[in-house]
Amino acid sequence: MPTQPLARLSAAEAVFNAIRADIESGTVAVGGKLSSEASLSQQYGVSRSVIREALRSCTALGLTVTKTGKGTFVVANKVANDLTLGHYSAGDLTEARPHIEVPAAGLAAVRRTEDELGTMRHIVAAMITETDPESWVALDSSFHAAIARASGNKVFASVVADIRGALAFQSETLNMVAARQHASDSEHQRILAAIEAGKADEASHAMAEHLRAVGVALDSILNH
Amino acid sequence: MPTQPLARLSAAEAVFNAIRADIESGTVAVGGKLSSEASLSQQYGVSRSVIREALRSCTALGLTVTKTGKGTFVVANKVANDLTLGHYSAGDLTEARPHIEVPAAGLAAVRRTEDELGTMRHIVAAMITETDPESWVALDSSFHAAIARASGNKVFASVVADIRGALAFQSETLNMVAARQHASDSEHQRILAAIEAGKADEASHAMAEHLRAVGVALDSILNH
DNA sequence: CTGTCCGGCTGTCTGACAGGTTCACGCTTA
DNA sequence: TAAGCGTGAACCTGTCAGACAGCCGGACAG
Numbered sequence: 001m002p003t004q005p006l007a008r009l010s011a012a013e014a015v016f017n018a019i020r021a022d023i024e025s026g027t028v029a030v031g032g033k034l035s036s037e038a039s040l041s042q043q044y045g046v047s048r049s050v051i052r053e054a055l056r057s058c059t060a061l062g063l064t065v066t067k068t069g070k071g072t073f074v075v076a077n078k079v080a081n082d083l084t085l086g087h088y089s090a091g092d093l094t095e096a097r098p099h100i101e102v103p104a105a106g107l108a109a110v111r112r113t114e115d116e117l118g119t120m121r122h123i124v125a126a127m128i129t130e131t132d133p134e135s136w137v138a139l140d141s142s143f144h145a146a147i148a149r150a151s152g153n154k155v156f157a158s159v160v161a162d163i164r165g166a167l168a169f170q171s172e173t174l175n176m177v178a179a180r181q182h183a184s185d186s187e188h189q190r191i192l193a194a195i196e197a198g199k200a201d202e203a204s205h206a207m208a209e210h211l212r213a214v215g216v217a218l219d220s221i222l223n224h
Numbered sequence: 225m226p227t228q229p230l231a232r233l234s235a236a237e238a239v240f241n242a243i244r245a246d247i248e249s250g251t252v253a254v255g256g257k258l259s260s261e262a263s264l265s266q267q268y269g270v271s272r273s274v275i276r277e278a279l280r281s282c283t284a285l286g287l288t289v290t291k292t293g294k295g296t297f298v299v300a301n302k303v304a305n306d307l308t309l310g311h312y313s314a315g316d317l318t319e320a321r322p323h324i325e326v327p328a329a330g331l332a333a334v335r336r337t338e339d340e341l342g343t344m345r346h347i348v349a350a351m352i353t354e355t356d357p358e359s360w361v362a363l364d365s366s367f368h369a370a371i372a373r374a375s376g377n378k379v380f381a382s383v384v385a386d387i388r389g390a391l392a393f394q395s396e397t398l399n400m401v402a403a404r405q406h407a408s409d410s411e412h413q414r415i416l417a418a419i420e421a422g423k424a425d426e427a428s429h430a431m432a433e434h435l436r437a438v439g440v441a442l443d444s445i446l447n448h
Numbered sequence: 449c450t451g452t453c454c455g456g457c458t459g460t461c462t463g464a465c466a467g468g469t470t471c472a473c474g475c476t477t478a
Numbered sequence: 479t480a481a482g483c484g485t486g487a488a489c490c491t492g493t494c495a496g497a498c499a500g501c502c503g504g505a506c507a508g
Contacts, residue, residue, distance in 0.1 A: 069492095292459065
């Protein structure tokens with residue numbers, strides 16, 4: 001790449017870099033909320049337009065999600081490499097997930113390391129005590145991603161990481177959480193138990209059942 | 225189209241999607257210049273702020289660059305996605321592909337458009353007369369990618385596009401081609417016929433059989 | 449050929465209003 | 479009285495209109 005003579009940054013670029021740095025360095029945690037546009041505007045000494053353009057850049061890179069009336073939330077601490085096809089629809093996800101996560105769960109039961117098991121245990125435990133829906137959803141996607149990684153197959157791991165990003169963009173997910181949280185918790189525990197026990201069929205089955213239940217719940221919301 | 229966006233798009237998102245589509249479809253050529261913010265604003269019937277936010281998103285994705293006093297120029301027709309290519313092992317691919325491509329073939333049989341069918345026919349026809357192994361492999365991956373796109377599910381389309389990149393880097397595939405080319409051609413024809421006929425089960429079955437055969441052939445080479 | 453000027457474009461600011469979200473306060477009801 | 483309800487205020491994002499400065503390229507005059 002040809003290095004160009006240090007172009008002077010526009011204010012919007014400077015603000016974007018600052019916010020991005022805050023996110024990638026962990027100064028603002030994943031799941032956390034950024035200050036409001038108005039206060040960022042004051043903090044950086046620029047107008048709200050500039051702040052909004054910077055936030056758009058973050059959103060385009062998949063780092064943040066902005067919700068009307070609520071604020072801007074951090075959903076990833078690094079740029080994902082799956083931006084090519086845009087975001088998946090809820091229908092696409094519901095349709096595709098079983099084909100990927102069910103076999104992944106089966107493989108995870110056979111291949112998981114102790115470290116991976118520890119991660120999963122930690123996540124499931126945290127979910128049970130978590131009351132904030134946004135945080136819970138973040139943990140949920142972490143759990144599914146952890147299983148895919150534990151499958152030892154990078155294709156599965158990559159797809160689920162993809163899906164994880166897409167889920168964060170779907171507000172339906174959040175709406176569904178309140179009703180599904182308890183049921184999901186126990187379903188997760190069953191999946192984890194099967195993976196711990198090294199029982200592939202059970203893990204696959206538990207995952208299939210979980211995804212089916214989630215699909216039904218989502219469906220009832222979307223067609224309500 | 226079975227699955228469509230369920231979430232209401234904000235104006236900025238809608239404009240972003242439109243501009244991105246123009247770029248990715250080639251309506252605006254790489255190297256070309258977009259209309260000025262003012263005229264885009266008029267064209268889409270939104271304020272300049274909205275246009276600027278959409279352009280920021282394009283810039284963040286690396287599709288465009290904006291130069292003060294000159295305008296916004298297209299520098300790429302797709303989002304760069306360098307990080308995932310070629311990361312998957314042959315074993316990962318053999319293991320994961322059936323779980324994705326088999327259901328995708330089934331869906332394609334039900335959802336494919338005439339255009340997509342035409343593309344697939346063209347590819348299969350070209351493969352039969354193709355003698356150069358490299359070109360044949362390129363067509364092969366195009367065929368699999370076309371089926372995934374025709375499934376109408378972006379998750380499947382994305383994964384197979386990914387896999388396609390990885391396949392091109394695997395020399396085993398090339399070594400295998402000589403022996404498999406003829407068999408693959410007829411397997412492809414069977415898959416295509418089932419998709420043309422709209423028979424989902426047959427399409428899935430033909431794809432499963434094809435992938436199994438490929439897997440066996442690959443295995444015999446790797447363990448030789 | 450050169451220097452100047454003008455028209456077009458981006459960068460940024462200000463101020464305003466609509467509509468979504470949250471929460472507490474006060475009123476209703478069992 | 480206590481639990482529940484709803485209603486409005488405060489805060490937030492989404493969008494708009496208008497304005498001005500600075501950059502860029504080309505036209506035009508010297």
